[in-house]
Amino acid sequence: MTAPERTPLGAALALLLTVVALTGAASPTLMATTVAALALLVAMAWPDLLELPSPRGTRLVIAAVGVAGAVLAATATQRIAPMSAIVMICAGGVFAAFVQQMLRRDRRELTASLTGTVAGVFVSGIAATWVLAQVEAVEMGRAGLVAAIAAGLAATLLLNATPLPSRLRFLLSAAAGTGVTSALATTLDGTPLPIAAGLGLLVSIGASCAHLLVGSSLVAKEPVPSLAVGAVPVATVGVVAHLAVNLLP
Numbered sequence: 001m002t003a004p005e006r007t008p009l010g011a012a013l014a015l016l017l018t019v020v021a022l023t024g025a026a027s028p029t030l031m032a033t034t035v036a037a038l039a040l041l042v043a044m045a046w047p048d049l050l051e052l053p054s055p056r057g058t059r060l061v062i063a064a065v066g067v068a069g070a071v072l073a074a075t076a077t078q079r080i081a082p083m084s085a086i087v088m089i090c091a092g093g094v095f096a097a098f099v100q101q102m103l104r105r106d107r108r109e110l111t112a113s114l115t116g117t118v119a120g121v122f123v124s125g126i127a128a129t130w131v132l133a134q135v136e137a138v139e140m141g142r143a144g145l146v147a148a149i150a151a152g153l154a155a156t157l158l159l160n161a162t163p164l165p166s167r168l169r170f171l172l173s174a175a176a177g178t179g180v181t182s183a184l185a186t187t188l189d190g191t192p193l194p195i196a197a198g199l200g201l202l203v204s205i206g207a208s209c210a211h212l213l214v215g216s217s218l219v220a221k222e223p224v225p226s227l228a229v230g231a232v233p234v235a236t237v238g239v240v241a242h243l244a245v246n247l248l249p
Contacts, residue, residue, distance in 0.1 A: 008161050009230030010211065013038060014154035017234070021134060021147035031134040032074035035238075038231055039066020039124045045228035046120040049217050053109045057100040058117045065093035066124030073131035082135065086128050093121035123235055130238035133245045142245055144188025148196075149203055149241045152181025156204040157233060160211055170208055177204025195248060203240055207233040 020030045043063035047055035069089045076082040097117040101110055130146075137143045156177030162169055181200030185191040191199070210233040219225045 011158040017150040049225035062120040069128035073128040090125040127235035129242040133241040148184035155180040
């Protein structure tokens with residue numbers, strides 16, 4: 001999978017989130033299922049992207065955190081707040097990463113393996129913020145805002161696939177993401193245009209920077225690592241969606 005091919009993977013995932021956000025009462029469950037699948041993509045590709053020495057254990061820890069986070073975000077009760085559940089899952093993932101390293105027979109590159117696994121745990125864990133955003137958006141009648149953010153993310157990642165000079169590609173993707181997010185946020189959610197434009201700019205720049213960071217790896221163009229390059233920007237923008245649903249007027 002080449003560089004232009006892997007970004008549409010991220011765009012396709014973001015477009016799927018857009019559709020899921022508009023499915024009504026069933027959307028939290030569907031969002032949790034989608035985010036769990038997204039976490040599995042990250043888990044499968046992350047050790048190869050970072051060239052970690054113990055890929056099997058790393059995949060297991062990251063996948064467990066991502067799936068558990070998505071499930072708990074959708075099913076948390078009043079006794080345990082959803083955000084607290086995600087924090088506890090991530091903390092458990094960090095502990096599991098240490099245990100994994102302690103159980104390794106091959107003691108090479110312990111520091112790199114540990115830090116890489118912990119980074120993957122947090123990427124996978126924060127993907128559950130998409131589920132939190134959707135649950136709260138349904139309760140508040142703001143599902144259109146989540147859909148607008150996901151659609152702007154899709155536009156950003158799709159424009160990042162164009163074979164243009166890097167600076168021009170960045171500007172075009174930022175413009176596209178900002179335009180799509182602001183247009184849909186004002187239409188579907190009634191968000192004031194200046195606020196919607198600022199939100200779109202945050203989504204597009206955040207996604208582009210995350211894509212640039214994970215895509216800078218020497219092996220990023222190879223088939224399995226490229227899955228993480230497509231999935232990671234989608235996972236991280238869930239934080240923006242969650243904050244937007246709770247903080248924007």
